[in-house]
Amino acid sequence: MSALRIAFNSLNQHKLRKLCLMTQSTAYKLIRKRKMETKKYRELLNRKATKRNMVLAQNAVADPSDELPSEGKIWKATKHKDVSRSIHFFLWMMVHDSYKIGRYCDKISGSEQQGVCEKCGVTESMDHIMTKCTEPGQEQVWGLASDLWKLKTGAELPKPTTAQIMACAAIKRRDAGTTRLFRILVSESAFLVWRLRNERVINKENPTSARAIHNRWLKLINNRLGLDRAMTNEHKYGKRAVKKTLVLKTWCKVLKNEDDLPKDWTRETEVLVGIG
Ligand SMILES: [Zn+2]
Numbered sequence: 001m002s003a004l005r006i007a008f009n010s011l012n013q014h015k016l017r018k019l020c021l022m023t024q025s026t027a028y029k030l031i032r033k034r035k036m037e038t039k040k041y042r043e044l045l046n047r048k049a050t051k052r053n054m055v056l057a058q059n060a061v062a063d064p065s066d067e068l069p070s071e072g073k074i075w076k077a078t079k080h081k082d083v084s085r086s087i088h089f090f091l092w093m094m095v096h097d098s099y100k101i102g103r104y105c106d107k108i109s110g111s112e113q114q115g116v117c118e119k120c121g122v123t124e125s126m127d128h129i130m131t132k133c134t135e136p137g138q139e140q141v142w143g144l145a146s147d148l149w150k151l152k153t154g155a156e157l158p159k160p161t162t163a164q165i166m167a168c169a170a171i172k173r174r175d176a177g178t179t180r181l182f183r184i185l186v187s188e189s190a191f192l193v194w195r196l197r198n199e200r201v202i203n204k205e206n207p208t209s210a211r212a213i214h215n216r217w218l219k220l221i222n223n224r225l226g227l228d229r230a231m232t233n234e235h236k237y238g239k240r241a242v243k244k245t246l247v248l249k250t251w252c253k254v255l256k257n258e259d260d261l262p263k264d265w266t267r268e269t270e271v272l273v274g275i276g
Contacts, residue, residue, distance in 0.1 A: 177249030
């Protein structure tokens with residue numbers, strides 16, 4: 001039995017319904033506060049679904065000829081410093097298969113509708129939300145990520161699998177710069193897809209327009225670029241600072257009017273990615 005079901009079972013039916021109606025983030029904050037720090041909770045999470053996702057994530061990292069990375073490496077990757085702090089918990093929950101989507105909500109009275117994707121008519125799963133749903137969101141977001149990746153590498157970015165999303169911070173690309181950009185692009189894009197789904201399904205908002213999705217994705221990536229520029233300041237951030245050479249390697253080839261920028265553009269104020 002999942003840890004969340006156990007957590008839910010400790011509440012009465014009235015509270016269960018209330019939980020399914022409140023926003024996903026509020027619900028999880030509540031459950032996290034109540035249960036996450038107990039030993040029992042941690043033991044309960046060590047279950048079949050987690051093991052299955054862990055094996056998928058391990059295989060997403062390794063080449064067929066390589067040895068699988070350790071479980072510890074995958075857990076560490078979910079809270080990698082190149083991944084935004086707000087996304088750490090999302091990746092951790094993904095590996096644990098602990099978001100109450102699809103089959104979870106089917107079993108809670110009054111929330112059956114949340115188990116099925118209204119547009120596609122199939123039971124929701126993280127795989128459906130992240131890579132298959134025809135509601136505005138995933139297709140466009142991964143297309144934008146691929147456009148930027150093409151500027152960087154000359155090749156399109158194949159849509160990541162849920163296993164690759166879970167393990168994105170442990171996956172190596174050809175060099176340090178592309179590896180880091182991959183982590184940023186995949187984690188930020190996946191989390192945007194998740195939020196777009198929650199706004200529609202949980203908060204009952206209208207589907208987001210293509211223009212708004214485009215602008216939100218661009219703003220997220222430009223914010224990460226801006227944060228990177230700021231974090232090169234060793235005087236201000238000390239040990240937490242990011243090496244300037246790594247920041248330059250991460251974003252080279254994907255900047256707007258890059259030829260007009262100085263070699264070290266980290267002190268420039270107007271630096272944006274080259275997708276309008
Ligand atoms: Zn769908």
